[in-house]
Amino acid sequence: MPAVLDEDWRNGGFGLYVHWPFCQAKCPYCDFNSHVSREIDQSAWVRAYLSEIARVAEETPGRVLTSIFFGGGTPSLMAPETVAAVIDAARAHWPFSNDIEITLEANPGSVEVGRFAGYRDAGVNRVSMGIQALNDADLRRLGRIHTVAEARAALDVARSCFDRVSFDLIYARQDQTMDAWRTELTEALEMALDHLSLYQLTIEQGTAFGDRYNAGRLRGLPDDDLSADMYLVTQELCAKYGLPAYEVSNHAAPGAESRHNLIYWRYGDYAGIGPGAHGRITQGAVRYATESIRAPAAWLQAVSRGTGECVRMPLSPQDQGSEYLMMGMRLREGLDIERYAHLSGWPLPQPRIDRLLELGMIRISDRRVMATDAGRPVLNAILRDLLVD
Amino acid sequence: MTDLAHIRNFSIVAHIDHGKSTLADRLIQETGTVQDRDMKEQMLDAMDIERERGITIKANTVRLEYKADDGETYILNLIDTPGHVDFAYEVSRSMRAVEGSLLVVDSTQGVEAQTLANVYQAIDADHEIVPVFNKIDLPASDVSRVAEQVEDVIGIDASGAIAVSAKTGQGIHEVLESIVHHLPAPKGTRDAPLKAMLVDSWYDAYLGVIVLVRIMDGVLKKGERIKMMQNGSIHHVDRIGVFRPQMEAVDELGPGEIGFLTASIKQVRDTRVGDTITHEKKGCERPLPGFKPSVPVVFCGLFPVDSSEFEDLRDAIEKLALNDASFSYEMETSAALGFGFRCGFLGLLHLEVIRDRIEREYDIDLITTAPSVVYHIYMRDGTMRELHNPADMPDLTHVDHIEEPRIKATILVPDEFLGDVLKLCQDRRGIQEELTYAGSRAMVVYDLPLNEVVFDFYDRLKSVTKGYASFDYQMTGYREDVLVKMQILVNDEPVDALSTMVHRDRAEMRGRAMVEKLKDLIPRHMFKIPIQAAIGGKVIARETLSALRKDVTAKCYGGDATRKRKLLDKQKAGKKKMRQFGKVDIPQEAFISALKMDS
Numbered sequence: 007m008p009a010v011l012d013e014d015w016r017n018g019g020f021g022l023y024v025h026w027p028f029c030q031a032k033c034p035y036c037d038f039n040s041h042v043s044r045e046i047d048q049s050a051w052v053r054a055y056l057s058e059i060a061r062v063a064e065e066t067p068g069r070v071l072t073s074i075f076f077g078g079g080t081p082s083l084m085a086p087e088t089v090a091a092v093i094d095a096a097r098a099h100w101p102f103s104n105d106i107e108i109t110l111e112a113n114p115g116s117v118e119v120g121r122f123a124g125y126r127d128a129g130v131n132r133v134s135m136g137i138q139a140l141n142d143a144d145l146r147r148l149g150r151i152h153t154v155a156e157a158r159a160a161l162d163v164a165r166s167c168f169d170r171v172s173f174d175l176i177y178a179r180q181d182q183t184m185d186a187w188r189t190e191l192t193e194a195l196e197m198a199l200d201h202l203s204l205y206q207l208t209i210e211q212g213t214a215f216g217d218r219y220n221a222g223r224l225r226g227l228p229d230d231d232l233s234a235d236m237y238l239v240t241q242e243l244c245a246k247y248g249l250p251a252y253e254v255s256n257h258a259a260p261g262a263e264s265r266h267n268l269i270y271w272r273y274g275d276y277a278g279i280g281p282g283a284h285g286r287i288t289q290g291a292v293r294y295a296t297e298s299i300r301a302p303a304a305w306l307q308a309v310s311r312g313t314g315e316c317v318r319m320p321l322s323p324q325d326q327g328s329e330y331l332m333m334g335m336r337l338r339e340g341l342d343i344e345r346y347a348h349l350s351g352w353p354l355p356q357p358r359i360d361r362l363l364e365l366g367m368i369r370i371s372d373r374r375v376m377a378t379d380a381g382r383p384v385l386n387a388i389l390r391d392l393l394v395d
Numbered sequence: 396m397t398d399l400a401h402i403r404n405f406s407i408v409a410h411i412d413h414g415k416s417t418l419a420d421r422l423i424q425e426t427g428t429v430q431d432r433d434m435k436e437q438m439l440d441a442m443d444i445e446r447e448r449g450i451t452i453k454a455n456t457v458r459l460e461y462k463a464d465d466g467e468t469y470i471l472n473l474i475d476t477p478g479h480v481d482f483a484y485e486v487s488r489s490m491r492a493v494e495g496s497l498l499v500v501d502s503t504q505g506v507e508a509q510t511l512a513n514v515y516q517a518i519d520a521d522h523e524i525v526p527v528f529n530k531i532d533l534p535a536s537d538v539s540r541v542a543e544q545v546e547d548v549i550g551i552d553a554s555g556a557i558a559v560s561a562k563t564g565q566g567i568h569e570v571l572e573s574i575v576h577h578l579p580a581p582k583g584t585r586d587a588p589l590k591a592m593l594v595d596s597w598y599d600a601y602l603g604v605i606v607l608v609r610i611m612d613g614v615l616k617k618g619e620r621i622k623m624m625q626n627g628s629i630h631h632v633d634r635i636g637v638f639r640p641q642m643e644a645v646d647e648l649g650p651g652e653i654g655f656l657t658a659s660i661k662q663v664r665d666t667r668v669g670d671t672i673t674h675e676k677k678g679c680e681r682p683l684p685g686f687k688p689s690v691p692v693v694f695c696g697l698f699p700v701d702s703s704e705f706e707d708l709r710d711a712i713e714k715l716a717l718n719d720a721s722f723s724y725e726m727e728t729s730a731a732l733g734f735g736f737r738c739g740f741l742g743l744l745h746l747e748v749i750r751d752r753i754e755r756e757y758d759i760d761l762i763t764t765a766p767s768v769v770y771h772i773y774m775r776d777g778t779m780r781e782l783h784n785p786a787d788m789p790d791l792t793h794v795d796h797i798e799e800p801r802i803k804a805t806i807l808v809p810d811e812f813l814g815d816v817l818k819l820c821q822d823r824r825g826i827q828e829e830l831t832y833a834g835s836r837a838m839v840v841y842d843l844p845l846n847e848v849v850f851d852f853y854d855r856l857k858s859v860t861k862g863y864a865s866f867d868y869q870m871t872g873y874r875e876d877v878l879v880k881m882q883i884l885v886n887d888e889p890v891d892a893l894s895t896m897v898h899r900d901r902a903e904m905r906g907r908a909m910v911e912k913l914k915d916l917i918p919r920h921m922f923k924i925p926i927q928a929a930i931g932g933k934v935i936a937r938e939t940l941s942a943l944r945k946d947v948t949a950k951c952y953g954g955d956a957t958r959k960r961k962l963l964d965k966q967k968a969g970k971k972k973m974r975q976f977g978k979v980d981i982p983q984e985a986f987i988s989a990l991k992m993d994s
Contacts, residue, residue, distance in 0.1 A: 023953055023954075038954075205949040205950055206949045207949075208948075208949045208950070230944055230945045231944060231945075233945050234944035234945040237945065254947055254948070254949070254951070255949050255950065267952060269953075270951075270952050270953045270956070276953050278953060278954070282954070283954065284953055284954040284956065284957060285953070286953070286956070295956075295957055297957075325960070328960050328963070328964070329956050329960055332951070332956070332959060332960055332963060333951065333956065336951060361978070362921075365921050365922055367921055381921075382947065383944060383945050383946075383947055384921055384943050384944065384945065384946045384947065385946070385947040385948070386946040386947055386948060386963065386966070387920075387921050387943055387946050388921075389963055390963060390966055390967050390970055393963060393964070393967050395967070395971070
């Protein structure tokens with residue numbers, strides 16, 4: 007049994023997340039760690055990433071790397087040489103799995119598209135494009151600096167460079183009707199290859215949208231009933247087009263799921279490097295949550311003095327159980343009941359499980375518990391029930 | 396001891412936010428009573444709740460020494476009084492302890508409701524009144540308009556009014572001079588037997604009960620034996636002194652003086668506001684007029700949200716009761732809420748203040764059940780039972796009839812709002828007794844059931860009259876009426892803590908209002924929840940809370956795990972603040988909010 011605990015992360019695998027914190031413009035809905043900067047010294051960033059990779063590799067010797075993910079920010083602002091240097095350094099420190107997935111988030115602008123071939127040559131084999139909407143007026147409201155025509159062109163280039171291409175849309179937007187979304191989603195499904203991320207617009211505090219919302223100036227947002235209906239329609243349409251949901255907001259043809267994101271949801275280990283990046287690293291019997299310094303300049307400076315990390319917190323069994331529950335229940339495959347009990351030191355609360363089963367919110371199959379189609383839209387309510395008091 | 400000619404006793408009458416506390420602060424500062432470095436805002440409001448709500452619950456007092464322009468030094472005693480109808484009796488006692496009042500009116504706002512209620516108390520007490528128009532530093536200030544209003548509405552001479560800015564200090568000197576020259580000196584005879592009014596009292600952990608007194612006649616000295624005339628109890632005075640505003644011992648208190656005594660009294664209960672204190676031997680013959688024992692008129696249940704905190708709640712309630720004679724309590728058990736206390740209060744503000752103090756000072760989350768008045772249940776066997784809690788309503792087959800307490804309510808209101816006030820009183824089952832005019836103001840007297848007033852009448856009155864009505868009431872007695880117990884069922888299960896007594900004719904309306912309110916107060920669950928009001932077995936109103944349809948985090952990746960987990964933990968903690976009834980979580984505030992009516 008102790009062996010199981012030590013190695014729990016193996017159930018989810020091991021990946022590397024690289025955060026590039028710069029954007030050309032800040033989107034009003036985005037609460038990620040992104041900054042607008044004119045002068046970026048790419049060589050300084052290469053040095054810093056390499057130093058951080060060396061540092062985390064020392065803590066995770068011999069692990070097989072199953073994924074690298076360049077997120078941001080806008081990683082498609084990275085020079086292909088920068089991306090190549092990071093991938094090469096990772097390869098030098100960890101053995102790559104044969105089917106390693108290397109994803110880069112890209113903006114569908116014309117400049118970025120010119121770098122796609124360079125990314126492919128650097129080793130990137132999957133792109134995830136932030137298209138967000140398929141009409142220009144809404145793109146402008148979302149603060150996006152590309153057009154639908156540019157997005158379509160970018161997608162074509164991406165398909166010619168990479169085997170695996172995904173894109174994101176944001177829906178339940180201001181003044182969006184059900185019919186408009188149905189039409190837009192159908193169009194998107196016609197364009198899609200084998201993976202789509204479909205997010206309902208969420209108003210986060212500390213963003214331009216958040217401020218406008220607080221001031222009562224963000225109008226036309228759908229009410230709960232309409233957004234619930236939109237979510238249902240999204241599930242139906244995607245399934246019809248062969249891209250069923252494998253997670254709350256992610257859809258893929260079987261086998262085309264994002265391996266990197268599955269590491270998070272299956273609660274594996276991941277090293278996070280770059281400004282503000284989070285990680286989960288198991289050492290001995292302890293799983294740590296790590297965080298890096300958020301401000302880019304401060305992070306660069308800290309790395310030059312040895313480490314960009316500013317938080318390293320051991321997670322209690324209860325915290326780990328909560329995280330596994332919170333992440334695992336997002337997946338259609340759900341979570342492993344015994345693994346949960348091992349991890350948290352406590353079984354799932356039976357009376358509440360029974361009640362949720364009775365309500366049809368969850369089901370149990372093959373020693374796994376998962377949200378039903380009825381339960382997934384109210385997952386937070388299920389989680390509040392199941393989290394340990 | 397100071398001779399009477401050099402004493403002035405006064406209170407400050409003002410509406411909330413008109414600057415009473417700031418003016419008091421300035422007077423304290425101007426007379427050098429407190430060093431500048433020791434000054435803090437609202438010197439006299441001791442409790443956080445008083446400071447936050449801008450209300451005074453306990454009478455506070457400060458003794459100022461002022462060297463006037465005539466070269467003489469005067470002792471000025473300021474009593475700061477509570478300003479709410481719940482504490483009307485306490486206010487009246489404080490008013491009787493002084494000879495004059497400063498009437499503070501915000502010169503940008505004008506006269507408002509609360510000003511009136513208190514200024515009439517001052518007039519009743521035969522006060523000399525000096526109008527003080529505050530906030531003249533603001534551009535919107537209009538002193539002549541406010542002066543006119545004071546003369547028209549209140550009917551007092553505003554020619555001696557003083558324009559001040561308590562903020563900048565402008566006019567403060569004139570206020571002090573006016574106190575000396577316009578307010579009368581107190582009267583009293585030094586050689587007469589001791590006669591002192593008990594103005595207020597509170598508990599101090601080190602000194603026991605501190606009693607605030609105004610000496611009417613005679614002299615009080617340390618070491619003497621005194622008698623409380625109401626209950627005849629005898630105490631040995633171990634300390635006397637004055638507030639500056641901190642306690643300062645003095646050798647004696649003579650006629651006209653205001654100060655404190657301690658006498659190893661253990662409970663505030665033994666010291667009744669308005670009581671007369673005299674010497675054990677050779678005491679005065681007759682007590683001061685106007686004493687009324689305080690009787691709780693509103694009852695409600697207080698239960699800990701977390702049932703394991705019952706003992707902490709008991710501790711908190713016992714400690715608060717030490718310092719508040721008007722608050723009563725006894726243990727109560729509820730099927731849904733477990734162990735708690737049935738508590739009695741002077742009114743709803745009093746209830747809210749006690750509840751806030753328990754939550755804040757003792758850190759206990761509370762569920763407060765529907766407030767109720769005391770009903771008299773006449774049984775078929777000829778006996779009478781007092782009903783403090785609708786949950787205890789006996790089986791109707793044994794009940795002959797029910798009587799409820801009634802009050803005489805006096806409301807003063809500007810003409811333009813009269814219609815709304817009459818409608819409100821009518822809606823609350825009022826019977827009009829009097830309607831008279833004084834200038835553009837109407838005075839209406841209504842006979843109302845206390846049950847209709849106790850809860851949100853005052854709030855409604857303020858809202859329909861934009862704060863321009865003043866309101867006071869007295870209990871008049873009990874009268875029979877057709878009263879029924881209304882139950883609320885949530886998800887088909889009765890919630891006893893939401894049971895109320897209502898008049899049969901108003902039951903449908905109240906029931907409908909309550910279930911609608913509850914529909915908004917209870918968060919959506921994963922299933923739909925029927926909410927019903929019923930009398931006996933008959934449902935009279937019903938709403939259905941539809942099931943939760945959407946509550947999921949759209950994005951949750953590696954970088955979100957920590958934050959989202961903390962968010963869920965926080966929501967989970969919020970859920971703990973709710974009480975589970977069957978399968979439904981009901982938020983603690985629902986028990987009170989459900990009763991508030993919008994009309």
